[in-house]
Amino acid sequence: MDDRTLLKTVMGIIGRDRCLDDCAIIPFGDQVMVVTTDMLHATTDFPGGMTDWQIGWMSAAVTLSDIASMGAAPRFVLFAVGLDRWEQLAGVMQGAYDCCTRYGAAIIGGDIDRHCELTIVSMGMGIVEAQYLVKRSGARAGDLVCVTGTCGQAQAFLEGYARHKLALFEPQPRVAEGQVLGRMGVSAMMDVSDGIALSLYDLCEANDCGFSIESRKLPLPAGIPEVQAQELALHGGGDYELIFTCSRDRHPIAGVQYTVIGEVIADRRVFVDGHVLEKRGYQHTWV
């Protein structure tokens, strides 16, 4: 059992449409509020060597990234913190506060609990003009497939490349980039937190089209043999770049560093270099 399969159970209860995007969407006057939540905890999400401050930073960053992926500006965040050692709270909250402040959001509340392991649930709210909201759906055959920044760095650190440590420990959500891309009218967007492959399959799920990318175009982490670096970019988790599609006439978009890695196709499958891309990446699993 994996989390994408389990999500279908939730879809059956609350409705499929409520499960497709990185954030839920609420009308908010002339604007739209996007809302998201992420649960992180010690065993799975905080590798050894992270400081409490970095744990707090990461916990904020993952939620800000979800907000950025809708083209919205982060505004408010709440944190529910489950602690086995209360001494960690101050460092965690300071890291979360610094990350939120850096990206323009305020921490407005939360909950504290005693727990078997450090568990942090962030809930973020962002605001965007309705016409600039970007969803996972909206890709059209012929659009370009693009990704911000560099992919595979976080996983590279986990596989021994020490120089990429901060990519994993202090992720920088693409908050400014997401808003620029939204205003420039990109057609679909999400963040790449579980690797490019799973993200493309998630986009497939939300659209009536497929994707064809080229491995030689992937923006790869430095200092790693190319074949390994491609594997990390396609199937590694822990990056918080934005993957998006945009019509050719809108490219290039000024003010955002991104790479065109392929195109949207009518065939509802995912290809890399002409072969079907393996549907594999970071997933929670249960036995």
Place this chain on the structure above:
Amino acid sequence: MDDRTLLKTVMGIIGRDRCLDDCAIIPFGDQVMVVTTDMLHATTDFPGGMTDWQIGWMSAAVTLSDIASMGAAPRFVLFAVGLDRWEQLAGVMQGAYDCCTRYGAAIIGGDIDRHCELTIVSMGMGIVEAQYLVKRSGARAGDLVCVTGTCGQAQAFLEGYARHKLALFEPQPRVAEGQVLGRMGVSAMMDVSDGIALSLYDLCEANDCGFSIESRKLPLPAGIPEVQAQELALHGGGDYELIFTCSRDRHPIAGVQYTVIGEVIADRRVFVDGHVLEKRGYQHTWV
């Protein structure tokens, strides 16, 4: 170390004002959005014998209660669910869905995680006209102190009184009552989830006044010797009644079943029957 002490650490980082109420407050057009989060997990919050459906129901109810305590109407809820056994998800989500539906809220999103024990974090959003918002602050000396329903039932079940099982397993948040009380202009309100004693001390923290209540006036659970029942009402957790203050000229308030248990006093302490009330109730603690 206990959670109310630990909260002071958070106050030092994000600001004291953001930590005083049951919900955070966001301007929302002509209205106000209130937002809250609660973390519950198997070890502490779900006693043996609860069904998955009841666990989901309770997880929704605690957050709807926080929204009710501000006088707001629940609108949207998100759930982050950490699972050790994925088989529990369907029952949990159905219970959460049924509770939200019963009280007028929609589940709009969430997150699924693999976890060491069943952990559910609910985040709720409610809406209220700005003039009807009720906070923990606002109590004035001379106001009446009142509580809805019956107190101590949930704790009574934990101490062996089987007839009170549903009070603990299927709490009914005072959603309609909270909105009536808000519209009728009660001066301060919160929910009583950790017992009347701790609630009165929390209200003390948020106000420049104190409280004097009479034990013989407490609305007590049936079938329990009076002295024990008073102890349960004052110091037991797990009830989701509303405790509020209101000026004498607004009492009685039609449409809400509540009991006057005392009055607001200028002396910034908490008394029961003329003696200082022990500051004791449900708290998370760390060694």
